Amino acid sequence: MAGRAYVVGSGPNGLSAAIVLAQAGLAVQVYEAQEIPGGAARTMPLTLPGFLHDFGSAVHPLAAASPFFQSLALERHGLEWIHSPAPLAHPFDDGTAVLLQRDLSATAGELAADGEAWRALLRPLVESWPAFADEVLRPPRIPPRHPLLMARFGRHAVRPALSLARRAFRRPRTQALFAGLAAHSNLSLREPLTSAFALLLAAAGHAVGWPVPRGGAQSITDALLGVLRGLGGTVQTSSRVARLAELPPHDLSICDVTPRQLLQ
Numbered sequence: 001m002a003g004r005a006y007v008v009g010s011g012p013n014g015l016s017a018a019i020v021l022a023q024a025g026l027a028v029q030v031y032e033a034q035e036i037p038g039g040a041a042r043t044m045p046l047t048l049p050g051f052l053h054d055f056g057s058a059v060h061p062l063a064a065a066s067p068f069f070q071s072l073a074l075e076r077h078g079l080e081w082i083h084s085p086a087p088l089a090h091p092f093d094d095g096t097a098v099l100l101q102r103d104l105s106a107t108a109g110e111l112a113a114d115g116e117a118w119r120a121l122l123r124p125l126v127e128s129w130p131a132f133a134d135e136v137l138r139p140p141r142i143p144p145r146h147p148l149l150m151a152r153f154g155r156h157a158v159r160p161a162l163s164l165a166r167r168a169f170r171r172p173r174t175q176a177l178f179a180g181l182a183a184h185s186n187l188s189l190r191e192p193l194t195s196a197f198a199l200l201l202a203a204a205g206h207a208v209g210w211p212v213p214r215g216g217a218q219s220i221t222d223a224l225l226g227v228l229r230g231l232g233g234t235v236q237t238s239s240r241v242a243r244l245a246e247l248p249p250h251d252l253s254i255c256d257v258t259p260r261q262l263l264q
Contacts, residue, residue, distance in 0.1 A: 002025050002026055002027050003025075003026045003027070003250075003251035003252065004026065004027045004028075004029075004248075004249070004250045004251055004252075005018075005021045005026045005027070005028050005029075005250060005251060005252040005253065005254070006028075006029055006030075006031060006247050006248075006250050006252075006253045006254075007021070007028065007029070007030045007031070007253070007254045007255075007256060008030075008031050008241045008244075008253065008254070008255045008256065008257060009030075009031075009032065009033075009039060009255060009256030009257045010030050010031075010032040010037035010038060010039060010221070010235055010237075010256070011038065011039025011040060011041060011256050012038075012039070012041050012063070012220060012221065012224065013256045014030060014039070014254070014256025015030065015037070015221065015224040015225065015228060016068060016224065017254050017256065018030050018228050018233050018254075019072065019224065019227055019228050019231065019233070021233075021252070021254075022228060022231035022232060022233045023231060026251070026252070027232070028228070028231075028232075028233040028234070029233070029234045029235075029236060030228070030233065030234070030235040030236065031236050031239045031240075031241050031247075032235060032236065032237045032238075032239060033238070033239065033240035033241070034237065034238070035237055035238050036218075036237065037221055037225065037235055037237055038055075038217070038218055038220075038221035039056070039256070040055060040056025040057050040217075041055075041056065041057050041217040041218065041220050041221045042054070042055040042056070042217065042218055042221065043055065043215065043216030043217055043218035043219075044218075052215075052216055053216075054216050054217045054218075055217070056217070057217050058212060058216075058217060059210050059211070059212055060210075060211060060212065060213060060217070060220065061087070061201060061204040061205060061208060061209065061210040061211070062137060062200075062204060063213075063220060064081055064204075064208045064209065064211050065129075065133050065137065065204050065207065065208045066133075066137055067130075067133060067134050067137060067138070068137075068138075072223075072224075072227050074220070074223040074224070074227070075223075076226075077222070077223035077224075077225075077226030077227060078215075078219060078222060078223055078226070079213060079219050079220060079222075079223040080213065080214040080215075080219070081209075081211035081212070081213060081214070082211055082212050082213070082214050083102075083209045083211045084209075084210070084211075084212075086099045086100060086101050086102070087100050087101070087102060087205035087206075087209050087210035088100045088205060088210055090173075090176055090177045090180045092173070092176070098110060098111070098173045098174070098176070098177050100177065100202065100205050100206075101206075102205070102206060102209055103206070104119060104122060104123060104126055104206045105119070107206070111169075111171070111173070111174050111177075112171065113170055113171055114168075114169045114170055114171050114174040117168050117169055117170075117174075118169070118174065121156065121168060121199070122199070122202055122203055122206060124149065124152050124153075125149075125152075125153060125199065125200075125203035125207075126203050126206045126207050128146070128149050129203065129204075129207035129208070131145070131146045131149060132146070132149060132153070132203065133204075133207075135149070135150055136153075136200060153196075153199065156195055156199060157193060157195050157196035157199055158192055158193055158195070158196070159192065159195045160189060160190050160191055160192055160193075160194055160195065161178065161179055161182030161185075161189040161194040161195045161197070161198055162179070162189040162190050162194075163190075163195075164178070164195045164198075165178040165179055165182075165189075165198075178198050178202075179198075181197065181198035181201045181202050182194045182195060182197050182198035184197050184201060185197040
């Protein structure tokens with residue numbers, strides 16, 4: 001008899017966990033407190049009639065790069081990525097902007113005197129992107145499967161972004177581009193490891209782009225739901241779980257919630 005698993009929360013992580021459990025043969029049900037599944041990956045009419053807005057996430061370089069998502073063939077469930085001509089632009093107060101292009105050499109040309117430094121920093125990660133993504137977009141693996149690649153990444157990644165930007169680049173525009181990437185960490189750029197965020201997102205921009213899903217972030221959620229339902233899993237919305245003890249008898253429960261929600 002197959003085991004039973006419950007997942008609390010239907011964000012992309014919760015749905016991914018539910019898919020893995022269903023692939024392993026468990027009977028899976030997801031509980032979602034809101035009317036619409038997806039967590040931060042929802043698209044809703046938040047302002048004027050006829051306009052849809054991403055509730056949280058909008059641009060998804062790491063979703064497009066995810067080895068797990070790629071294994072699910074989400075395009076069969078309607079997911080389509082839209083790529084802009086340049087993955088990102090960092091604007092300045094004078095009305096100009098610096099572009100991160102998909103092509104690494106084109107970006108190096110954009111950065112002028114810092115071009116070769118940018119190329120040297122990013123090329124090992126971009127050229128080995130499938131192996132690099134497999135290492136960093138998964139739980140840590142010790143020893144890593146690609147130790148030399150991860151050592152090259154780690155020697156820069158551990159540094160505060162402010163320190164690495166000032167050491168590696170001479171032009172304020174390049175330093176600002178790197179700092180803007182690192183700011184996605186939501187940490188002070190003087191904190192260790194903030195360079196890791198900049199390196200990962202920059203490499204993703206060159207390797208796979210920074211695409212948006214056609215129809216909004218909800219399209220990612222809907223595609224994951226399609227995979228889960230195809231495996232026999234179910235999702236129950238408008239069902240807040242206040243205590244895990246409230247769940248029916250089960251073999252495994254996983255919570256895709258914030259730490260504060262979990263403690264409550």
